[in-house]
Amino acid sequence: MASFKIEGGNFLKGEIKPQGAKNEALQVLCAVLLTSEKIRIKNIPEIGDVQCLIQILKNLGVIIKKNNIGDYTFQAKEIYIEYLNTKKFFIEYGQSIRGSLMIAGPLLARFGKVCMPIPGGDRIGRRRLDIHLRGFESLGSQIVYKENQYFYIYSKYLTGKYLLLEEASVTGTANIIMAATLAKGKTTIYNAACEPYIQQLCRLLNRMGSKIKGIGSNLIHIIGVTELSGCTHTILPDMVEIGSWIGLAAITSSEIKIRNVSWKNLGIIPNTFKKMGIKLEKKNDDIYIPSQKYYRIKKLLNNAILTISDAPWPGLTPDLLSILTVVATQAKGSVLIHQKMFESRLFFVDKLIEMGAQIILCDPHRATIIGLNHQSYLRGSILNSPDIRAGIALLIAALSAKGTSIIKNIEQIDRGYENIDQRLRILGAKISRIV
Numbered sequence: 272m273a274s275f276k277i278e279g280g281n282f283l284k285g286e287i288k289p290q291g292a293k294n295e296a297l298q299v300l301c302a303v304l305l306t307s308e309k310i311r312i313k314n315i316p317e318i319g320d321v322q323c324l325i326q327i328l329k330n331l332g333v334i335i336k337k338n339n340i341g342d343y344t345f346q347a348k349e350i351y352i353e354y355l356n357t358k359k360f361f362i363e364y365g366q367s368i369r370g371s372l373m374i375a376g377p378l379l380a381r382f383g384k385v386c387m388p389i390p391g392g393d394r395i396g397r398r399r400l401d402i403h404l405r406g407f408e409s410l411g412s413q414i415v416y417k418e419n420q421y422f423y424i425y426s427k428y429l430t431g432k433y434l435l436l437e438e439a440s441v442t443g444t445a446n447i448i449m450a451a452t453l454a455k456g457k458t459t460i461y462n463a464a465c466e467p468y469i470q471q472l473c474r475l476l477n478r479m480g481s482k483i484k485g486i487g488s489n490l491i492h493i494i495g496v497t498e499l500s501g502c503t504h505t506i507l508p509d510m511v512e513i514g515s516w517i518g519l520a521a522i523t524s525s526e527i528k529i530r531n532v533s534w535k536n537l538g539i540i541p542n543t544f545k546k547m548g549i550k551l552e553k554k555n556d557d558i559y560i561p562s563q564k565y566y567r568i569k570k571l572l573n574n575a576i577l578t579i580s581d582a583p584w585p586g587l588t589p590d591l592l593s594i595l596t597v598v599a600t601q602a603k604g605s606v607l608i609h610q611k612m613f614e615s616r617l618f619f620v621d622k623l624i625e626m627g628a629q630i631i632l633c634d635p636h637r638a639t640i641i642g643l644n645h646q647s648y649l650r651g652s653i654l655n656s657p658d659i660r661a662g663i664a665l666l667i668a669a670l671s672a673k674g675t676s677i678i679k680n681i682e683q684i685d686r687g688y689e690n691i692d693q694r695l696r697i698l699g700a701k702i703s704r705i706v
């Protein structure tokens with residue numbers, strides 16, 4: 272188990288290129304299973320979760336060629352579906368990430384059966400499977416579900432249907448769309464998730480020969496086809512990483528330019544940071560964050576305390592709330608962070624409190640943060656990274672704190688952030704990896 276050692280309180284300066292989007296990569300990598308032809312995918316982030324999924328594809332028999340860093344060609348010509356019944360898949364790979372779940376839709380559509388362990392991922396709440404499995408059932412599959420162990424899905428063929436999802440699940444929508452591309456007839460999905468990840472997946476599938484309409488909305492129409500072909504796809508920059516860099520710049524009073532952010536795909540993320548009082552400028556497709564001594568949290572029109580909460584897209588992604596929580600600890604003013612979508616993502620605030628942050632955890636979903644405005648710095652501490660986003664939030668806290676911090680279990684951070692310590696050192700951060 273590796274750790275980071277951080278000397279906090281340093282000003283950072285420089286330019287950064289965001290990695291490819293983790294959650295888009297996990298979707299489009301699964302889509303390669305839908306065709307026997309070659310799919311080239313560029314801007315794949317070199318992060319733990321993606322490496323795990325690439326290994327699963329390789330073990331399934333997908334031919335994989337690395338063209339360059341982040342640039343791979345995949346060909347799912349011969350698939351060894353029996354691999355799904357092996358201990359290695361069940362114990363080592365299938366259970367270690369949430370993204371493994373999305374091989375189910377493509378394999379069901381193309382081969383008519385899938386056996387999967389309960390997937391892993393961040394331990395931030397229940398991580399339900401209902402939308403996925405009920406969606407496959409609606410398309411004509413039989414489901415066998417063994418609680419907390421595995422599920423088995425089989426179907427001679429899939430038939431297009433009208434589906435009204437109980438909730439706009441991101442991976443659930445992706446899984447059902449991929450299954451529906453090879454179903455007989457038309458599928459309509461209402462209350463679909465429409466995050467940029469889903470939009471990109473649909474664009475890839477249409478380039479492969481799918482017939483998908485309604486991209487970017489919560490009403491998706493898919494006309495099933497008999498087979499799909501190969502093509503090339505480039506993954507968008509990671510909007511959650513971009514938000515992480517904005518928060519880092521603000522709380523450490525640093526001057527950072529984030530290159531090629533694909534501004535039009537950031538939704539309300541820039542404005543959310545502006546509501547935190549953070550100055551940021553759009554320069555072409557870059558974001559420039561000037562060094563700022565303080566940032567004053569805006570009030571609501573009736574002068575009430577600001578609330579920042581998550582919601583399905585085009586609402587604010589829940590993955591940024593951990594970062595916004597730590598950024599608020601050094602703001603001027605107070606904010607209520609309301610994490611609606613997960614029950615236990617905010618529990619990490621106890622570590623921030625230990626570092627000297629003024630936070631009241633009102634309940635598992637809401638935390639009130641009283642900003643210290645650098646009047647009293649966070650104190651360096653020995654920390655443990657419980658999940659990807661809490662991990663990066665603690666790393667940001669340690670970089671702004673006075674003194675030395677050790678963050679353990681940094682494999683969680685490596686799951687979602689590419690070479691984070693190397694990239695931070697280039698900006699002047701005093702961080703080292705202790706293995």
Ligand SMILES: CC(=O)N[C@H]1[C@@H](OP(=O)(O)OP(=O)(O)OC[C@H]2O[C@@H](n3ccc(=O)[nH]c3=O)[C@H](O)[C@@H]2O)O[C@H](CO)[C@@H](O)[C@@H]1O
Nearest residue numbers: 294297369370396438439440441442443583589590612613
């Ligand atoms: C691999 C991957 O892509 N992971 C992302 C995916 O997880 P994942 O697809 O697992 O998350 P879901 O979108 O299914 O749901 C996330 C949570 O929000 C709740 N929920 C969802 C929709 C809704 O309208 N109301 C509601 O309350 C669900 O019950 C669940 O507790 O989407 C999440 C929500 O953006 C992100 O945090 C994860 O990073």
Ligand SMILES: C=C(OP(=O)(O)O)C(=O)O
Nearest residue numbers: 369370392393590659660
């Ligand atoms: C929750 C996250 O990831 P996963 O769904 O893969 O656990 C995340 O990226 O913040």
